[in-house]
Structures are given as structure tokens and as C-alpha cells.
Amino acid sequence: MVVSADFTEAQIWAWLEEVPDPEIPVISVVDLGVIRDVAVDQNGVTVTITPTYSGCPAMAVIALDIKTVLAMHGIKQMTVKTQIAPPWTTDWLSKKGRARLEDYGIAPPQAAGGPVRCPHCKSTQVEKVSQFGSTPCKAQWRCTTCLEPFDYFKCI
Amino acid sequence: MNHLFEFLLRQGDNVLVLGHRTSEWCGVAPALEEDIALANTALDLIGQTQLWLGYAAEVEGAGRSANDLAYQRDVYDFRNLLMLEVPNDDFGRTLMRQFLFDAFQVPWLTALLQSDDQQVADIAAKSLKEALYHLDRSSETVIMLGDGTEHSNARMQAALNYLFPYAGEMFADDATDIAMDDSGVAPLPSAMRAAWTQTVEKVLGEACLTLPDTAFAHSGGRTGFRHTEHLGHMLATMQTLQRSYPGATW
Numbered sequence A: 001m002v003v004s005a006d007f008t009e010a011q012i013w014a015w016l017e018e019v020p021d022p023e024i025p026v027i028s029v030v031d032l033g034v035i036r037d038v039a040v041d042q043n044g045v046t047v048t049i050t051p052t053y054s055g056c057p058a059m060a061v062i063a064l065d066i067k068t069v070l071a072m073h074g075i076k077q078m079t080v081k082t083q084i085a086p087p088w089t090t091d092w093l094s095k096k097g098r099a100r101l102e103d104y105g106i107a108p109p110q111a112a113g114g115p116v117r118c119p120h121c122k123s124t125q126v127e128k129v130s131q132f133g134s135t136p137c138k139a140q141w142r143c144t145t146c147l148e149p150f151d152y153f154k155c156i
Numbered sequence B: 001m002n003h004l005f006e007f008l009l010r011q012g013d014n015v016l017v018l019g020h021r022t023s024e025w026c027g028v029a030p031a032l033e034e035d036i037a038l039a040n041t042a043l044d045l046i047g048q049t050q051l052w053l054g055y056a057a058e059v060e061g062a063g064r065s066a067n068d069l070a071y072q073r074d075v076y077d078f079r080n081l082l083m084l085e086v087p088n089d090d091f092g093r094t095l096m097r098q099f100l101f102d103a104f105q106v107p108w109l110t111a112l113l114q115s116d117d118q119q120v121a122d123i124a125a126k127s128l129k130e131a132l133y134h135l136d137r138s139s140e141t142v143i144m145l146g147d148g149t150e151h152s153n154a155r156m157q158a159a160l161n162y163l164f165p166y167a168g169e170m171f172a173d174d175a176t177d178i179a180m181d182d183s184g185v186a187p188l189p190s191a192m193r194a195a196w197t198q199t200v201e202k203v204l205g206e207a208c209l210t211l212p213d214t215a216f217a218h219s220g221g222r223t224g225f226r227h228t229e230h231l232g233h234m235l236a237t238m239q240t241l242q243r244s245y246p247g248a249t250w
């Protein structure tokens, strides 16, 4: 039975662009950098994902959302595989993803370990409130110019 | 005895038991930021547990899963350090324990990156990223509270005095450790003592705390020979659902 001749890997990647991160819906799972590989063969589609944080509860939702979107495009046989090595790094966030994070009010990760500027008023006068925020991947910071608190996507 | 299985249980049970203890703060921590930080730390530890116990189950080859190992073993089958199962007591003891453990995990997981067992090296690489920021935070908090008020300093010193006799168990090599060292899976835990001592002396110095002058070390957790009375109570809570309704899912 030929199940996947109609689908190319490039198409699958494009469809995965429609799958939002369940906790930061302005970026896709592709922007998040968790999709390691897409393979199409006679057994169907295999998508390999890498968890961001080992205990991140969003990963189960991401796997389910990927399957849902592929099914909506008519794919019947699919596997979502998890791969932990090499470990996920914020370096894998796409450029587009980083810009969208900032527009959304989340400062994108920086190698220096803290946000460059406030995502609201762009002031560089910022201070850390807590190393942990609303999700495992974020820390809480505050802008001392506009006084708004904001999330910072931690660099790992 | 399957030494690799034993070794993996030790890694998994350490993070499972500490993860569960840490999760007990959820909703009752002294400040909202701390509540969130503790819940996230617990989540990381439980995530690491899934990796270690998942591999342990695979190595055992008896058809058990990571969940079976976590929820359907009894006290004497657990291989965690005693230090990780004693009750949280207060916020100070919780953070002191986290610090003493993180100061071990960072050099330990770093050493495991070189493991000849690729899955061990992969799990270590994933866990190390988290252990590094756990150590940042626990060091910071220990220093802040130790070098705080007279009252916070006294509570942190009491926490250290209570926990310190449990710390030595981390470095007590046994037959499983020697087998792992011989097969290139892991170095001897005793080889971590110098790096651990260096971190602990530095942070406790900044925290204005004094290392207790004792070489006594409780033991029996990582071998399963003798756990404290506390682990059974903890498991009674943690495992209640799977014990009442084995195999339940939701």
C-alpha cells in the first residue's frame, strides 16, 4: 500500500509551521527548534522531536498537535519519535521565532544569560526577579524604566 | 546482580525522590516566585527520572516501564540517597539539600558525558543543562539566607548540621560502583568528593555558615539496605493512586 507518495518532506515541514507551541502560541514548533527530523517512506511519516526541558509537560501536547495537523492533511500513518541527544538548545530557536517572541512581550534568549532589553519599551535597564517564570523555559525579569515585568526565555 | 540496572535505579530514584519532595512545596512555598521555582525544579527532576528509569526498565528487560518502577516498587527496592528522602522541614533545609545535591550532580553528570554507554551519556547531557541552573539558584539562595539575618543564618546552620551527616553517602563506593567504573559506564562516586568539597566550602563560606566537623555518614539508601522511616510515608502519598487502581491512566 502506498500511503505517502503524495507528501514530500518539504510539505510536511510547511505543515509543521502551522503547529503552535502550546504555551507560547505566537511561535511554531519549527521556530522553537524542537523538530529534529522529518522522514517520509513507505511506512508513512516519522517526525523526530527533542524535548526542551526534560520535564516540560508541553511535549506531550506538541506530539499530539503534530499528529492532529498531519491527520488533517490526510496523512494516515505517522510516528512521532523523541530524541534526547544532542540536547535541545535555545540556539535552535529560529530568527523569526526570536523576533515574534519579542513582539509578544517575551525577551528572547541571549548567550550572555540575561535579556538585552525590555520587550515593551526597549530600555536596557532591566533586573532579574526570579530564575523561574510561568514555564520551565522562562525567567521573570522587570524593566526599571517602564516598571513592567516581563518573561525572559532562558538560554540553555 | 545486574549492576547497570542498579546503577540506573540509583540515578533515577535520586531525582524521583527529590523531585517528589520538592513538589510538596507546590502551593505552599513562602513566596510566589519561590513556589514557581520549586515547582519547575521538581518538574525538571521528574523529567530526568523518566529518562533514567525508562532506560533502567529497558535494561532490566522484564516488561516494566518507568511508571511501573516509580509507582509499583516498595521502600526496600528504592536506591536513592537517604538525604533526599528526609522531610523538607522548612524552606531553608529544602534549599540546603538541593544545594548539597546540585554540588554533586554537576561534576557527576559532567563526568558521565564521557560514559562508554551512549544512553547514559545522552541522559547526562540533557540533565546537566538543568543541574547547572539548579546549582546557580540553590547556591544563590543558600548565600542569601546564610548571609541574611541572625535568624535566617541560624536556620540555615541548623539545616546544614542536620543534612551534613547524610552527605557522605554520595561518595561511598560499593560493588556496583566498581563494576560501573570497570566497564567505563561511570567513574567512582568517591572521585567527585574533591570537586564537591570545593563548591561546598566556597558557597558556605560566602553564606557565613560553618561546615560541621564530623566524618560520620549515614548510609543504606543507595544500596537499599536501610531507608529512613520517612520514605515509606512519602511513597504512601506518591503511589496511592497506582496502588489503589493499578495501571490506571488518564
Ligand SMILES: [Zn+2]
Residues within 6 Å of the ligand: A118, A119, A120, A121, A122, A123, A143, A144, A145, A146, A147, A148
Ligand atoms: Zn520597559
